[in-house]
Amino acid sequence: MGMLARRDHSELELRQKLAKKQCPPEDIDIAIEHCHYHGWLDDKRFAEATLRHGVAKGHGWQRICFDAKRKGITTPMLEAAQENQQHDWYELAKELAIRRFADLDGFFPDVDFKQRAKWTRYLQSRGFSFDQINYAFSKES
Numbered sequence: 001m002g003m004l005a006r007r008d009h010s011e012l013e014l015r016q017k018l019a020k021k022q023c024p025p026e027d028i029d030i031a032i033e034h035c036h037y038h039g040w041l042d043d044k045r046f047a048e049a050t051l052r053h054g055v056a057k058g059h060g061w062q063r064i065c066f067d068a069k070r071k072g073i074t075t076p077m078l079e080a081a082q083e084n085q086q087h088d089w090y091e092l093a094k095e096l097a098i099r100r101f102a103d104l105d106g107f108f109p110d111v112d113f114k115q116r117a118k119w120t121r122y123l124q125s126r127g128f129s130f131d132q133i134n135y136a137f138s139k140e141s
Contacts, residue, residue, distance in 0.1 A: 004035065008046045011036075012072025047077040051085060054127075058096045061089050063127020090135045093128040097136035108137060 003009060003017055011032060018028045035041035050073060054064035061082075068078055101119050102108050111119075116137070123133045 004040050008049050009041070010043050010046045010072040011041060014041060043073060043077060044080070046071075047073045048081040048084065051078060051081045051087075055085075055087055055092065058092070058099075058126060060093060060123075060127030060129070060132065062129065063125075066127070089128065090132050093123060093132040093136040096126065096128075097123060097133075 003014065009017070014032065014035070015028055018031060019025075023031075032041065047068065050068050050071065051064060054067065059067075065075055065078060069075070097108075097119070098106055100122070119137070120133055123136060124130075128136070
């Protein structure tokens with residue numbers, strides 16, 4: 001319970017942490033079932049929190065999916081959470097690009113191909129697709 005008191009965990013994370021503390025597998029199953037029964041452990045709620053946290057950090061859909069899979073959250077769970085939250089990934093990519101690379105007026109300076117490729121790699125590493133990145137650097141509002 002101490003682990004769940006600090007922050008939400010997925011079932012997989014909790015299983016891994018309990019196994020690391022060398023708890024017997026049958027005790028882990030009982031603990032997980034107990035947590036589910038009381039509503040302390042909910043992968044759906046954890047998926048929503050993971051999505052919110054990823055968006056707040058400026059991550060795109062692909063990066064959030066990658067991080068969530070490592071924590072035991074499936075893509076369909078994240079898609080269900082996305083339906084509830086309705087994020088516009090194109091606008092998020094544009095906001096991040098403006099915040100990171102634009103001047104004070106919100107315009108991108110003229111840069112060479114090498115610098116633009118660097119900016120593109122940065123947005124890719126944050127989990128945005130090429131379409132979203134192209135939209136982010138377009139002149140359209």
